[in-house]
Every structure is written in structure tokens, then in C-alpha cells.
Amino acid sequence: MRARLKRLLPRTLFGRSVLIIVTPLIVLQAVALQIFYGTHWEVVSRRLAAAVAGDIAMIVEMLARHPGEETLAWVTREAFARLELVIRLEPGAVLPEEPDPRTGPAEAELAAALAERVRLPFRIAWPRTERAVEIAVQLPDGLLHVEAPAKRLFTGTVTVFVIWLIGSALILFAVAVLFMNNQVKPIRRLAAAAEAFGKGQDVAPIKPEGAEEVRLAAASFNRMRERIARFLAQRTEMLAGVSHDLRTPITRMRLGLAMLTPRLGEEDRAEAAALERDLAEMEAMIEAYLAFARGEGAEQAQPADLAELIEEVARKARRNGAVVTVEAEPSLVVPLRVDAMRRCLTNLVDNARRHAAHVWLGAARSVRPSGGAAVQITVDDDGPGIPPEQREHAFRPFVRLGATAGAGGTGLGLSIARDIVRAHGGEIALEESPRGGLRARISLPA
Known part of the structure; x- marks a missing residue:
């Protein structure tokens, strides 16, 4: 449960800060709404429904005690003028047998009040296109239809309160977003400058701004x-x-x-x-x-075609007597310090051709484990390779392992290659090659 909750939480400082600000507000407003609904709204709704039910009960009692057309006309006129109720008697009609379509809490309160005060069969209908509720009461000689305006059952306080809750939440959320965005911007600029500086790029001084x-x-x-x-x-x-x-x-x-x-x-x-x-x-x-x-810190990165650079390194190696095969996707344009990357690939190819008869150079687009596009470069050979437990040690300066110690070189090729790759924001690793020898795999951000 804890791990699942962590996955649902925002990963950025901006998202978490906004969540910290907004969540207490939402909880507070939800509690306030519950208290308001549980006390004020329910009490007011119950009293309004009781008033309408009492008026209807009085009308039913008057029609029962003084039947006749004259009484019905007088009650109809007075109910409309003084109680805002529209009544109509349908002689000989009976209530339909289908269930009463009551859905809202106000209708439930009205039904309870009618059952308590009128004590006759009734049915409540709420035409959604009109601002009135229709109540049908079964009388001995017919069906009494009563239309009550919605304002007699609902109070505008509820609408104002809900609008206030939603409006204040939206205003606070907007203020929190603007405020936190201004606070997070300097942190993002600092992170971008640190990343660029770590890659050897020329970074101007950062203007201090934001929180202390x-x-x-x-x-x-x-x-x-x-x-x-x-x-x-x-x-x-x-x-x-x-x-x-x-x-x-x-x-x-x-x-x-x-x-x-x-x-x-x-x-x-x-x-x-x-x-x-x-x-x-x-x-x-x-x-x-x-x-x-x-190092190669003075050179600035610029868009370059990695496929062309690999072909150039392969041609140079072939002139020196190496057998090199290139398997690279065309038009791999990525930001590179061309001279530095040329030196890196040359070192890897030279290391491979010293100990193998055949070298394969490959490049293709891929996806980084942390997300985002990447380009993967592989240098494979069919030589004796390096044991897994010694591969990380091979990157140390002046290290020449086993059979490689007598094959020439200075022991700095892999160290320089790793330094260059990391300056590009990538990583290099030694693995077992599907060709039978060693594979040097480079992953660069695209």
C-alpha cells in the first residue's frame, strides 16, 4: 500500500508542493461541507418541507370538511395568492401503481413530512425542466394535484456556500500554482546549469533569485x-x-x-x-x-551526424590494416563534441583491433532506462575478451590486463573513452559480445 501510494504521488517538487498546499484546503472544505450539510442544510430542508406539507394538509382538511365547488374555488384562489401553491382537483382519478420516482434528499424530506402530516396516499414528481415540484394526493373523491415552487423547498444559501467552496479552492489553487512555479524555476535553472557544466559546457554564472x-x-x-x-x-x-x-x-x-x-x-x-x-x-x-x-573541455557540443563520424573512424582503422564492419542507422544527428567523440571511438577501435581479427561498429536509436531518447553505440570484436570481474578494473588509467599488457598501448584508451562519454552525459560499459569477444557499449542522450 505504501509503495502504491508513492507511485500515485507527484514526482516533481512543483507537484508535491502544490499538493501539500491544496490537500489541507480540500480536506477542510470537505469537513465544512459535511458539517454544513449535516446541520444547517438538513434542518432548513426539513423545516421547508414541513411547511409545504402543512399547507397541503390544511388544504386537504378544508376540502374534506367543506366539500363543494365554491370551497374548491376559494381554496384554489387563496392557496395561489397566499401560499404560492397551484392546486387542481381531478375527480374520480387514482394514483398510478408504479413506484414514486424520488431521488433527492429534499424530496425525501418532503415525503416524510407528507406522510406525517397529510396521512393519505401521495406521489411526488419533479419535472426537471420546470422550477416546481408536483404532488398528487389521493382523496376519497379524486386526485388533488398541488404544484409548489422550488424556492419553497430549497434555500439559496446552499448554492452560495458551494460556489464559495469551489471558488475559494480554485483561487487558492491558482495562487499556489503561480507561487510554486516562481519558486521552482530557479531550482530548474540551477539543475540545468549543473548538468551542462558537468558535461563540460561553458555555463554563465547563475543569477541568484527565489527563496533564500x-x-x-x-x-x-x-x-x-x-x-x-x-x-x-x-x-x-x-x-x-x-x-x-x-x-x-x-x-x-x-x-x-x-x-x-x-x-x-x-x-x-x-x-x-x-x-x-x-x-x-x-x-x-x-x-x-x-x-x-x-580532456576535451574546450570543445563545445553541436549537432553532428554520428553515422558519418563512425564511418570516418572505420575508414581510418582500415587504412591502418584493421578489418572493420559498420552497422549503423543513417542520419543519427545528436549533440556531440566531434573531436572528443572521434578520439573515444578511435581508442575503442584501436583496443579491439589489437586483440581481434575483426571489429564491428554499430549505432542505433534506443530508449534510456530512466526514460527519454538515446543513441546506443557498440564496438564488438572476436578476440579473447576480458573476464567479467576485470571489466570495471580495465577503465582505470594505465591498466593493461593479461594478454593485453603485451599488445602495445598505454593503458589510457578506456579511461579517456569513459571520460569523454560521461562528459556527453552518457555511460559506457564492457560486456560479452555476441561475436565471441568483447563489446564496448555506449549510451548517449539524443
């Missing part, structure tokens, strides 16, 4: 944004210096090897070639580390 707590949250976000931006700028400057300082000695070493190699013997040239390969690997590791530390 929301203003404090916006000010804290602005300070956090400034600190992170300052840290990223300092890190970029430091990495630029590190890159320059590391490349300079490596360049001197490669130049020295190039000048020394012609003067070496055959065996020493083999050692020099090995040193040359070590220097190249060291340079590649430095470039990979700088790319991992630098």
Missing part, C-alpha cells in the same frame, strides 16, 4: 564553477609546460640516436633501434597522458 535557500545554492554553484574553472586553467597551463619540458629531452635523445646510429656496428644498431622504439613509446605515453589529463 535557493539563492544560497546558486551562489555556492557560482563559487564552485569559478574554482573549477580556475583549477582547469591552472592545470592546462601546467600541462603545457610539462609537455614542452618532456618533449625537449625526448627530441634531443631521438636526434642523438639518429646521429649515432650510422657510426655503430650491426649489433649496436639493433640496440639503437630498440631505444628508438622505447622513445617512441614514451612519447606516445606522454601524449596519451596529456590527452587524458587535459
